[in-house]
Amino acid sequence: MIPDEIASTIISPWAYSDGKKVDDAxxxxxxEMPLEQAQPEGFDPFWVVTRHADILEVERQNDLFHNGDRSxxxxxxxxxxxxxxxxxxxxxxxxxxxxxxxxxxxxxxxxTQGAFLPQNLKALEAxxxxxxxxxxxxxxxxxxxxxxxxDVAFLYPLHVVMEVIGVPESDEPRMLKLTQELFGSQDPxxxxxxxxxxxxxxxxxxxxxxxxxxxxxxxxxTDDRRANPRNDLASIIANGKINGEPLGYLEAMSYYxxxxxxxxxxxxxxxxxxxxxxxxxxxxxxxVKENPALIAGLIExxxxxxxxxxxxxxxxxxDAELAGKKIAKGDWLMLSYPSGNxxxxxxxxxxxxxxxxxxxxHVAFGYGAHICLGQHLARMEMRVLWEELxxxxxxxxxxxxxxxxxxxxxxxxxxxxxxxxxx
Amino acid sequence: xxxxxxxxxxxxxxxxxxxEAAGDPVxxxxxxxxxxxxxxxxxxxxxxxxxxxxxxxxx
Numbered sequence: 001m002i003p004d005e006i007a008s009t010i011i012s013p014w015a016y017s018d019g020k021k022v023d024d025a026x027x028x029x030x031x032e033m034p035l036e037q038a039q040p041e042g043f044d045p046f047w048v049v050t051r052h053a054d055i056l057e058v059e060r061q062n063d064l065f066h067n068g069d070r071s072x073x074x075x076x077x078x079x080x081x082x083x084x085x086x087x088x089x090x091x092x093x094x095x096x097x098x099x100x101x102x103x104x105x106x107x108x109x110x111x112t113q114g115a116f117l118p119q120n121l122k123a124l125e126a127x128x129x130x131x132x133x134x135x136x137x138x139x140x141x142x143x144x145x146x147x148x149x150x151d152v153a154f155l156y157p158l159h160v161v162m163e164v165i166g167v168p169e170s171d172e173p174r175m176l177k178l179t180q181e182l183f184g185s186q187d188p189x190x191x192x193x194x195x196x197x198x199x200x201x202x203x204x205x206x207x208x209x210x211x212x213x214x215x216x217x218x219x220x221x222t223d224d225r226r227a228n229p230r231n232d233l234a235s236i237i238a239n240g241k242i243n244g245e246p247l248g249y250l251e252a253m254s255y256y257x258x259x260x261x262x263x264x265x266x267x268x269x270x271x272x273x274x275x276x277x278x279x280x281x282x283x284x285x286x287x288v289k290e291n292p293a294l295i296a297g298l299i300e301x302x303x304x305x306x307x308x309x310x311x312x313x314x315x316x317x318x319d320a321e322l323a324g325k326k327i328a329k330g331d332w333l334m335l336s337y338p339s340g341n342x343x344x345x346x347x348x349x350x351x352x353x354x355x356x357x358x359x360x361x362h363v364a365f366g367y368g369a370h371i372c373l374g375q376h377l378a379r380m381e382m383r384v385l386w387e388e389l390x391x392x393x394x395x396x397x398x399x400x401x402x403x404x405x406x407x408x409x410x411x412x413x414x415x416x417x418x419x420x421x422x423x
Numbered sequence: 424x425x426x427x428x429x430x431x432x433x434x435x436x437x438x439x440x441x442x443e444a445a446g447d448p449v450x451x452x453x454x455x456x457x458x459x460x461x462x463x464x465x466x467x468x469x470x471x472x473x474x475x476x477x478x479x480x481x482x
Contacts, residue, residue, distance in 0.1 A: 118438055369436055371470040375437070376438055
């Protein structure tokens with residue numbers, strides 16, 4: 001069993017906010033207990049999968065390790081009970097691709113998969129470039145100082161993804177706030193209560209109230225797109241059929257919610273984290289500035305560096321062996337992506353930010369059937385932003401201490417104050 | 424065979440593109456490596472999908 005101190009660190013939202021604490025804990029685990037069970041107070045026991053190769057092995061076998069049988073996100077015993085009581089026995093407040101297994105996962109993913117293929121995203125590039133230029137122009141008008149997270153990184157992917165979904169620009173602030181309240185539900189700076197969450201019931205109630213607000217919004221959008229279909233993702237979800245039937249209410253609402261939250265928040269975190277890392281490693285910025293062909297390397301390295309999705313849970317559907325350990329049917333496993341992306345067996349100098357790193361086979365998008373649907377869009381958004389920004393950015397540096405969100409699921413920087421010179 | 428135009432294959436799961444002309448040197452596939460020359464047990468380098476679950480596409 002993993003020692004209590006380590007177990008409590010790797011689930012602590014504050015440890016992820018600190019960064020180093022969680023990195024140190026996972027470094028210790030990879031060396032001493034790369035696949036072992038943890039049972040922090042208030043939680044059912046779960047295996048902690050820390051090595052890159054073991055994460056791939058679990059993700060590859062999506063029939064043996066299910067997403068939906070238990071909560072797909074680490075949750076306390078009390079919170080799990082409360083969700084099941086609310087949801088008729090289901091451990092999930094929403095039912096998106098993340099909570100599905102086959103055959104539903106395949107069928108629901110197929111509905112929108114085509115829209116996110118690289119060849120089909122090319123049609124969006126010109127419009128994404130306009131949005132990126134506007135973001136860079138706004139940054140230039142801010143007089144050489146800004147919070148890059150708040151003023152650029154949160155807003156640009158939000159605008160792109162909301163256009164893809166079909167959410168009007170006037171509703172973007174609402175979508176951003178709801179997203180931050182959802183993923184930042186443990187962060188007093190971002191959550192709905194404005195206070196530290198210490199009670200499981202209050203925590204679940206808060207998350208559920210955010211989910212209900214999303215559902216109210218997207219239910220109206222479904223009605224609109226059924227009556228007036230457009231060329232947007234909302235119309236695909238609203239009018240889509242699975243086995244000849246419209247999507248169920250929970251599944252449709254969950255589809256919108258995952259697109260409207262993870263669809264931009266993860267890219268925002270990675271963009272903000274990249275800028276933070278470049279500010280701390282100015283020689284890396286010079287390399288990319290002088291050779292824009294390195295932007296592709298910057299993107300992969302910043303996705304590895306930030307790893308905005310900190311974990312997903314899987315449940316074994318049968319007895320299995322993994323890395324020499326006996327996993328029993330029904331066991332719960334935490335896939336630690338930040339740990340996999342710092343695995344010394346795969347990445348040389350894993351704690352060095354290196355835009356020339358090659359190969360860079362990070363697991364930040366996952367692996368196997370559940371690999372991130374929006375990964376190609378995320379890469380395109382970042383490429384276009386960096387192309388536009390670096391053409392005008394001459395120099396920059398930190399202008400205060402950056403801060404990261406207090407969260408243990410989906411998170412990244414929440415403030416990256418910078419001073420800069422642009423042409 | 425060598426006179427045939429190069430083709431492009433795509434993973435059905437993640438959208439990874441294998442272009443015979445470019446190959447994938449990071450994966451040990453030199454430019455010009457034909458799809459038929461890649462072993463049957465090869466898997467998608469991005470997501471692990473088997474070779475059999477790739478489609479030939481026009482770009």
